[in-house]
Amino acid sequence: MPGFIYTYACSEEERSLCHMEMRMLFGIESRLNIIKSSTEIDPSRSPFIKERLEVLYEGDNLSDIMEQVEQIQLGETTFRVVFVKTNDLEGTEKVEYKERLKIERDIGWRINGEADLHHPDLIFGITLLGGRWYFGKYRKSEAIWLRHLKKPREYSTALSTRVARAVANIAVPNPDGVRAIDPCCGIGTVLVEALSMGINIVGRDINYHVTSGARENIAHFGLEGEVTLGPISEVSKSYDVAIIDLPYNLYTHATPEEQFSILKHARRIANKVVVITIETIDDMIRDAGFEITDRCVAKKQLFSRQILICE
Template sequence: MNQYPRTGDYIYTYAYKPDEESLCYLEMRSLFGEDTQTKVIKSTYDINPSRSPFIKERIEVLFEGNELSEILKQVEVVDMGELTFKVLFVKINDLASTEKVEYKQKREIEREIGLIIEGEADVHRPEVTFGLVPFKGKWYFGLYEKNEAVWLHHQKKPREYSTALSTRVARAVANIAVPNPKDVKAIDPCCGIGTVLVEALSMGINIVGRDINPLVVLGSRENIAHFGLTGDVDLGPIAEVKETYDVTIIDMPYNLYTHATPEEQLSILKSARPFSKKLVVVTIENIDHMIKDAGFDIIDRCVAKKGIFSREILVCK
């Protein structure tokens, strides 16, 4: 396949349920520096679509135009060589009515572009997939990549308990805490069974775990190893953490193993202050006053709901 200069733009499409919207938007702000009221975002940030539980797919933009005819002209230079390909008209449910294209027309446009591209088309098992989408009055064409839903493979753990975060929420929390893993050192000092650790480690985040309960430390280590990941989980209280970390993630203990009293919760937060440059807290109750008393400021937040049960996620500095 011949190479083309990239535009440096990416288009990401999103899928989330109504009760996930707040969490999705906080993750979007963390990854892209902004959120959007539609289920699509155009950005210069290069984010692997499989990182997010809410991103459906990504197009790395090669060509753009005000009219479809401009795209048809530009793809004339594409030569696939020995590689097979397909063209996919990306489906976005909440586009403006002026940008909606009917199913039959989409298939016709896919075929038209496919006939222009030099090479062998394979709609079933292509080696390269191209994506096409109209967005905000323009047309975009580029390399298509689908989210592989990695977190789904992490749902069945050897050790688990019912109050642990879901893998979707845990993955979003890891992204909120560490949107760019490069040179970032993170800790989960109340890691429990390791749900956040597994998601973070699977995305290449440099994170260590810790817990005061020996049973969950063993369970966390087993879960990490089960998925072929490598990460340290130490036994001990948060007050004994010696190193400094760029990010600390704390899912406040409230399960059958460890239920922290308000005094213990405040103690956990105060213990985290000396070694944390940034703090992301997951809590089932309002602890704004504790955050302030511990010396942190809340800079962003969201609510993650599941039925009538909800958690707050607080981003603090």
């Protein structure tokens, strides 16, 4: 039995990035905007996850769920039941609005507790997927990345907070015991997202003004993180993963030789590197000693970035 069901939402431009994040977080991807997994993820970690259902009961028929929920004894704890909409489902699995409301009410009547539609202590969810019904604890995602849109220090070429959050998840899907570094951190967009998810990450950059800005941005959101000044060539510690938003020729006039040097030093200090680039640099990455194990494209209108997992 799957432990969790997650629903997703992303634009067509974000789909490639969303699917890579899925693969890293769950080991699989789903072409539908819903995924079943035994992996427990805080839904607020991902900019694409809408909600999570922690499965308590399942059955072939809705009547199976009706019988099982009668076991729930909440006492004075208030609750609400919501139907988790799966808009990609068609045919017999598509449940119309009025029927969803009826199902919510019918299940609610069978739970021993006090219903509260506005401020419940617990929210339960019910959904139909793959011909089976699932019921469990419901949790809606919070768009934490939205809180980080307005920073004291801005940088016109920085990643969006939404992309930065997905990149942090791709690089560090399970933060336990993982040490990460962003050696070209700029004003700290990736650092803020990673630190807000409890990822152990440090930042570094060769530009004094941007490292100062990164520290200010991190502190602005009540986070703590180390940001040092200097080139990646001076990094002596080893890390499990490095995130490198490669300096772009278009903006920073970094030469191919300088880009290659960054990659070579990344190979020296990290077991895995997530590279973000606006150019196709597969040959350069291979020459630096990496193998590209996965890739996606993050688009925004006519502008696109390649995100490469290198090991």
